[in-house]
Amino acid sequence: MTIGQHLTEYAGLPVADFALGTARDELPDDPASVAWRISSTHQGGGFAEVLESFLETVDTGAVTALVVGYWYPEEPVELLVAAAGRLPALRSLFVGDIVVEESEISWIEHSDISPLLAAYPRLERFGVRGAQGLELKPFRSEHLRELRFESGGLPGHIVRAVAASDLPALESLTLWLGEENYGGDATVADLAPILSGERLPALRHLGLQDSEIQDEICAAVASAPIVARLESLALSMGVLTDRGAEALLSGQPLTHLRSLDLHHHFMSDAMAERIRKALPGVEVDLSGRREPDVYDGDVWMYVAVSE
Structure with missing residues (x-):
């Protein structure tokens, strides 16, 4: 068995992809109504660029659930730790919503995730x-x-x-x-x-x-x-x-x-x-x-x- 589909629901919410270049008027009215997926794009947008665009475009003070997909070239932990002050309502975080077409599960490269748990002490998931x-x-x-x-x-x-x-x-x-x-x-x-x-x-x-x-x-x-x-x-x-x-x-x-x-x-x-x-x-x-x-x-x- 391989994992061939991205998460469509997380923390009881539908998952919505944030795309680089999304305009504010294209966003859901309520940022807390979805779990947002942030990932590198295959059209040239690195993870840091997409995350920064998300933080600037979405009312992230209301975001409760975040799904981290494929990342490149930057590793996500340090970037997410730095963004903790801009995500005060975050309660659910999934790191690595990566499917087989992007990477085999055993090839997904991580680092020390302890800083994430320290930066977001009120996580529930x-x-x-x-x-x-x-x-x-x-x-x-x-x-x-x-x-x-x-x-x-x-x-x-x-x-x-x-x-x-x-x-x-x-x-x-x-x-x-x-x-x-x-x-x-x-x-x-x-x-x-x-x-x-x-x-x-x-x-x-x-x-x-x-x-x-x-x-x-x-x-x-x-x-x-x-x-x-x-x-x-x-x-x-x-x-x-x-x-x-x-x-x-x-x-x-x-x-x-x-x-x-x-x-x-x-x-x-x-x-x-x-x-x-x-x-x-x-x-x-x-x-x-x-x-x-x-x-x-x-x-x-x-x-x-x-x-």
């Missing part, structure tokens, strides 16, 4: 796509409710930084862990502070997805203290086999969940049916069953998003 060069220091936020990392390989140091952060208001955490070949070297031990739930008292959705160690993650989730207070759980997009599913069924009850996402998996039909029967009141997504590929006698199973 923060998302990042891509993980090449990504850095993050543990942080505290009283306001962040949704944190999302999409990658083909999320480094263990990012997972550990998230796990060491104090996020008392966080309701939704999603981590696409990916493959080691693309930098996804996080271990179950790195996830342990998240699964304990000690720093995440408000968490209601947890997504530990797209992992080549999905079975091991399921075994850890089966006895994780945080699960009892979740409303939804996503263990999808990875190399989930009957072994991981058996661990889930043998662990703590999951009948309190509203939804359990297991799509893109390598379970047998018999195991999938066991899960359905064990969770009759839960919305379970078992779509996208995969068969392992076999090359010269070697069995290969794969995550949904990697390169």
Whole structure:
């Protein structure tokens, strides 16, 4: 699976592209009615130029949601930090709305995103796509409710930084862990502070997805203290086999969940049916069953998003 479409909605708002040279009378009447996407243009406009035009043209004091698309040649973090005073109402920020025609997900180049979180302390939603060069220091936020990392390989140091952060208001955490070949070297031990739930008292959705160690993650989730207070759980997009599913069924009850996402998996039909029967009141997504590929006698199973 590749990401072939830009976000059309973010933070409950339709996404609107800001184009270089847009006149004020062409803008929406209410700047807070859309999530604005800022990206470099392929007609010569660099990211810094487009961002500055946006800041000068739009009433950015009312902007609540921003989506950062493809950037070139400037990297966006320093520019967005410098613009923080001109975006006082910003509450939702997604960095890296970049599709496969622009860059493979594992090739999206980042830097240290910690300054963004410091510059916008009242963010309620923060998302990042891509993980090449990504850095993050543990942080505290009283306001962040949704944190999302999409990658083909999320480094263990990012997972550990998230796990060491104090996020008392966080309701939704999603981590696409990916493959080691693309930098996804996080271990179950790195996830342990998240699964304990000690720093995440408000968490209601947890997504530990797209992992080549999905079975091991399921075994850890089966006895994780945080699960009892979740409303939804996503263990999808990875190399989930009957072994991981058996661990889930043998662990703590999951009948309190509203939804359990297991799509893109390598379970047998018999195991999938066991899960359905064990969770009759839960919305379970078992779509996208995969068969392992076999090359010269070697069995290969794969995550949904990697390169």
